[in-house]
Amino acid sequence: MLGPRDHYDLAIIGSGSGNTIVDEAFADRTVALVERNPVFGGTCLNVGCIPTKMFVLPADLAASPATAARLGVDLRREGVDFGEIRDRIFGRIDPISAGGKQWRQQADNLTLFDGEARFVGPKRLRVGDQEFGADEIVLATGSSPVLPDVPGMDLPGVHTSDTVMRIPDLPGSVVIIGGGFVAAEFAHIFSAFGAKVTQISRSDALLRAEDITISRRFTELTAERVTLRLNQEIVACEEGADGRTAVITRDADGVDYTYQADIVLVATGRAPNSAQLDPAAGGVNVDDAGYVIVDDYQRTTAEGVYALGDVCSPWQLKHVANAEARVVKHNLLHPDDLIKSDHRFIPHAIFTDPQIASVGLTEQDAVGGGVPHVIAIQDYGAVAYGWALEDTDHLVKLIADPDGGQLLGCHIMGPQASTLIQPLVQAMTFGLPAREMARGQYWIHPALTEVVENALLALPLGGDR
Numbered sequence: 285m286l287g288p289r290d291h292y293d294l295a296i297i298g299s300g301s302g303n304t305i306v307d308e309a310f311a312d313r314t315v316a317l318v319e320r321n322p323v324f325g326g327t328c329l330n331v332g333c334i335p336t337k338m339f340v341l342p343a344d345l346a347a348s349p350a351t352a353a354r355l356g357v358d359l360r361r362e363g364v365d366f367g368e369i370r371d372r373i374f375g376r377i378d379p380i381s382a383g384g385k386q387w388r389q390q391a392d393n394l395t396l397f398d399g400e401a402r403f404v405g406p407k408r409l410r411v412g413d414q415e416f417g418a419d420e421i422v423l424a425t426g427s428s429p430v431l432p433d434v435p436g437m438d439l440p441g442v443h444t445s446d447t448v449m450r451i452p453d454l455p456g457s458v459v460i461i462g463g464g465f466v467a468a469e470f471a472h473i474f475s476a477f478g479a480k481v482t483q484i485s486r487s488d489a490l491l492r493a494e495d496i497t498i499s500r501r502f503t504e505l506t507a508e509r510v511t512l513r514l515n516q517e518i519v520a521c522e523e524g525a526d527g528r529t530a531v532i533t534r535d536a537d538g539v540d541y542t543y544q545a546d547i548v549l550v551a552t553g554r555a556p557n558s559a560q561l562d563p564a565a566g567g568v569n570v571d572d573a574g575y576v577i578v579d580d581y582q583r584t585t586a587e588g589v590y591a592l593g594d595v596c597s598p599w600q601l602k603h604v605a606n607a608e609a610r611v612v613k614h615n616l617l618h619p620d621d622l623i624k625s626d627h628r629f630i631p632h633a634i635f636t637d638p639q640i641a642s643v644g645l646t647e648q649d650a651v652g653g654g655v656p657h658v659i660a661i662q663d664y665g666a667v668a669y670g671w672a673l674e675d676t677d678h679l680v681k682l683i684a685d686p687d688g689g690q691l692l693g694c695h696i697m698g699p700q701a702s703t704l705i706q707p708l709v710q711a712m713t714f715g716l717p718a719r720e721m722a723r724g725q726y727w728i729h730p731a732l733t734e735v736v737e738n739a740l741l742a743l744p745l746g747g748d749r
């Protein structure tokens with residue numbers, strides 16, 4: 285490893301997507317890489333996308349007896365070995381994280397700093413008692429869970445997604461606070477594993493940022509699997525009976541309720557890790573929500589300082605952080621030929637039950653923004669593979685421009701949604717109109733992709749189908 289120096293060519297703060305930038309193309313540059321967490325590799329690898337999805341797959345299997353029964357197959361869930369699942373997941377992830385750190389420590393042009401970085405002046409950083417400057421700096425410090433400002437959030441039974449995947453045993457009961465992505469995924473995981481789940485949301489529907497049809501139907505389906513309490517504010521968490529934790533809530537009429545559970549998962553959003561950087565000292569401006577302000581080239585307001593990922597991207601998605609890291613990498617290597625980030629058609633998927641995937645405008649966006657549009661809703665149950673699934677609940681909803689038929693928004697809820705959405709993302713990104721997409725290619729019969737084909741054909745665009 286390169287010993288600490290007073291000056292580097294490049295400093296990168298954060299070992300998540302920031303760690304993907306430096307490769308052999310940077311061999312002639314001195315690099316400082318700073319990570320405050322002893323665990324290397326950031327959120328996605330250690331406490332985010334990867335371990336959650338590794339829990340979701342066994343949860344899907346654990347939930348499958350109910351689906352199988354509808355099809356005349358008697359599957360029995362004999363049990364879920366939570367400890368075995370947890371240890372298998374982290375037995376795989378932890379060595380990848382440790383290996384990534386070791387690899388960086390061996391690089392002869394890079395110093396790995398263990399500690400929290402902050403600006404002490406323009407292009408000048410402090411980590412612990414060490415101070416150094418850098419010609420260029422990349423802020424890739426991610427985001428952290430935000431907890432409601434109520435008493436009891438520090439009780440031992442209260443978890444966030446950072447800690448809940450390493451608990452010793454499967455809890456008998458879980459209260460989940462929140463109605464967003466994290467809450468949806470963990471409600472599926474814990475309920476499928478057999479825990480009694482109570483989900484509490486302060487609003488009247490789950491996943492309210494999704495298209496209104498999806499949000500409403502998902503809320504109804506969730507209420508069949510977990511105890512769902514809507515329109516309740518969190519008042520406090522307290523120590524409950526028998527070592528459990530009590531969650532106190534209040535409804536719109538001022539009536540208080542108490543829910544007791546073995547553990548509480550707080551999933552009330554994430555905020556960018558910018559304040560600890562003392563960005564003002566480095567000339568870096570942040571917005572009211574704390575996001576570092578960047579231009580299309582990922583440049584901050586301070587010359588030579590770039591930012592990427594959750595610290596500057598309200599989308600808070602790994603594929604966005606990675607794409608922005610590729611832009612920053614290019615721009616560091618080619619200062620005379622800068623490229624822009626493309627934030628036009630960013631998809632996301634929520635790996636809950638049922639899966640949800642989406643890209644582009646929702647119906648409420650289109651209506652609210654006065655955007656001319658037509659809509660098609662295609663049920664899974666109306667295509668051949670949907671018959672095989674005996675599907676009754678799931679759908680594809682498309683929103684398109686009535687002139688020209690360009691797709692404006694695509695929303696899928698049901699099996700394989702995260703995969704089915706990809707050709708629609710492709711069509712939007714490359715400007716392929718709906719009719720041409722439907723009729724300009726073969727669709728494998730009777731694959732589930734026919735639900736996308738039929739949704740495209742159902743758009744009221746006029747002309748021949």
Ligand SMILES: Cc1cc2nc3c(=O)[nH]c(=O)nc-3n(C[C@H](O)[C@H](O)[C@H](O)COP(=O)(O)OP(=O)(O)OC[C@H]3O[C@@H](n4cnc5c(N)ncnc54)[C@H](O)[C@@H]3O)c2cc1C
Pocket residue numbers: 297298299300301302318319320321325326327328329331332333334336337399400401402424425426427445466557560561592593594595600601602603604605
């Ligand atoms: C439970 C969960 C599930 C998720 N699932 C998905 C998913 O399925 N798909 C998806 O696209 N996205 C998912 N996400 C979001 C995804 O994990 C993030 O968008 C992504 O990891 C952000 O990457 P990043 O590089 O910006 O930040 P991070 O990966 O968080 O990296 C930032 C790093 O910077 C370090 N750091 C912060 N401040 C400092 C400082 N001052 N000095 C030094 N180091 C610092 C942090 O310790 C951290 O290691 C999930 C998130 C969570 C929480």
Ligand SMILES: NC(=O)c1ccc[n+]([C@@H]2O[C@H](COP(=O)([O-])OP(=O)(O)OC[C@H]3O[C@@H](n4cnc5c(N)ncnc54)[C@H](O)[C@@H]3O)[C@@H](O)[C@H]2O)c1
Pocket residue numbers: 431432433461462463464465466467469485486487491517518551552553554599600601632633634635
């Ligand atoms: N599959 C994926 O891509 C995936 C999975 C998990 C997380 N993520 C990313 O991580 C981000 C954070 O996830 P999240 O679920 O924590 O946030 P979120 O923004 O998706 O949902 C937060 C929820 O908490 C509620 N809330 C906020 N403050 C509250 C309060 N004080 N009291 C009660 N409820 C409150 C909100 O109304 C909302 O329902 C997501 O936005 C997403 O970008 C992505």
